[in-house]
Amino acid sequence: MSVASQEAVTSDALAATVIVVPAFREVTIVAQVVTSLRQLGWQVLVVDDGSPDSTAASAAAAGATVLRHPVNLGQGAALRTGFAWALAQPTCKYVVTFDADGQHDTGAVATLIAPIAAGEADVVLGSRFLDPVTRAEVPPLRRLLLRAATWVSRTTTGLALTDSHNGLRAFSADALRRLRLEQDRMAHASEIQAEIARCGLRCVERPVHVRYTEYSIAKGQRFVDAISILWDLLLTPRRSRS
Amino acid sequence: MKGSQIALLASLALFAFYTIRLRSTAMDRLTYLGLACAGVVLIVYPEWTNTLARMLGIGRGADLMFYFFIVFCLFHFATTASTMRRMQRDLTTLAQHVALDDGGVQRGG
Numbered sequence: 001m002s003v004a005s006q007e008a009v010t011s012d013a014l015a016a017t018v019i020v021v022p023a024f025r026e027v028t029i030v031a032q033v034v035t036s037l038r039q040l041g042w043q044v045l046v047v048d049d050g051s052p053d054s055t056a057a058s059a060a061a062a063g064a065t066v067l068r069h070p071v072n073l074g075q076g077a078a079l080r081t082g083f084a085w086a087l088a089q090p091t092c093k094y095v096v097t098f099d100a101d102g103q104h105d106t107g108a109v110a111t112l113i114a115p116i117a118a119g120e121a122d123v124v125l126g127s128r129f130l131d132p133v134t135r136a137e138v139p140p141l142r143r144l145l146l147r148a149a150t151w152v153s154r155t156t157t158g159l160a161l162t163d164s165h166n167g168l169r170a171f172s173a174d175a176l177r178r179l180r181l182e183q184d185r186m187a188h189a190s191e192i193q194a195e196i197a198r199c200g201l202r203c204v205e206r207p208v209h210v211r212y213t214e215y216s217i218a219k220g221q222r223f224v225d226a227i228s229i230l231w232d233l234l235l236t237p238r239r240s241r242s
Numbered sequence: 243m244k245g246s247q248i249a250l251l252a253s254l255a256l257f258a259f260y261t262i263r264l265r266s267t268a269m270d271r272l273t274y275l276g277l278a279c280a281g282v283v284l285i286v287y288p289e290w291t292n293t294l295a296r297m298l299g300i301g302r303g304a305d306l307m308f309y310f311f312i313v314f315c316l317f318h319f320a321t322t323a324s325t326m327r328r329m330q331r332d333l334t335t336l337a338q339h340v341a342l343d344d345g346g347v348q349r350g351g
Contacts, residue, residue, distance in 0.1 A: 050337075067342065068341055068344065069337045069340075073334050184330070
């Protein structure tokens with residue numbers, strides 16, 4: 001599947017896309033992720049969120065541009081740093097977010113950009129629940145958690161989405177410029193959806209396969225994270241309000 | 243549940259709302275100042291705590307002070323948390339600028 005969709009990618013799209021990969025303590029796998037994206041010709045920006053290990057060096061050696069937070073700030077902050085860099089590139093038309101833990105298919109990037117390139121959408125979100133294979137593989141507890149998160153997102157944003165916390169997304173540069181993002185940690189995923197709704201952007205979902213490896217499950221979110229996310233969302237006054 | 247208990251719960255809720263949504267640095271300082279003044283008055287006239295407690299339907303002045311102390315602690319936690327949040331926000335901005343100013347120099351391949 002990845003090969004077929006990859007053929008459709010023009011060199012134009014390759015040059016106009018920045019793939020932002022937020023990474024924290026991903027030294028064992030980040031090089032592999034970067035290498036496979038680079039092999040397909042994508043421009044990869046790894047934002048190392050202050051990892052104490054050699055995540056940054058490893059990503060750079062694999063061919064990524066690397067930005068490094070001097071201290072750990074959180075995934076939301078890492079994405080914002082990446083977005084700021086990407087949007088400052090004069091050639092950038094599409095920005096893709098991609099997880100560093102190897103759970104995403106590199107071939108999916110082209111699938112996600114296609115609707116934006118065709119002018120049908122401003123934002124494309126990956127959904128594991130639209131992918132029949134992943135759907136069957138999602139661990140039961142994780143499924144319950146994601147279902148609850150999705151329900152909260154749907155009620156608060158009014159967007160009819162099926163997967164609220166998927167790290168694979170594509171934005172047109174213009175759409176991304178309009179989003180006001182402030183959440184440093186995991187609550188950014190919900191915030192992105194709220195902002196998409198607030199800006200009235202055209203948003204579609206595409207099925208993406210998520211690999212549940214022992215590594216990605218260990219790195220993934222847990223039940224307690226849901227509580228932190230709710231805490232951040234409810235108790236962090238927005239800059240515009242304060 | 244006694245009327246004073248309901249009043250106390252309501253005041254706690256109001257206080258939480260104040261600290262999360264309504265407060266500003268000036269209001270905080272006014273509150274601290276007011277509390278300090280109240281402290282001075284109650285040291286000079288310790289029997290007033292008993293009078294005040296009875297007015298509110300709480301048995302002893304010491305109990306009233308204890309309740310008061312809890313509310314004050316909550317207030318203090320909230321102001322500290324808010325300061326830390328602001329510092330975290332500044333730290334984020336700063337760290338992001340540091341990262342961006344390095345400008346992706348670390349480039350391999």
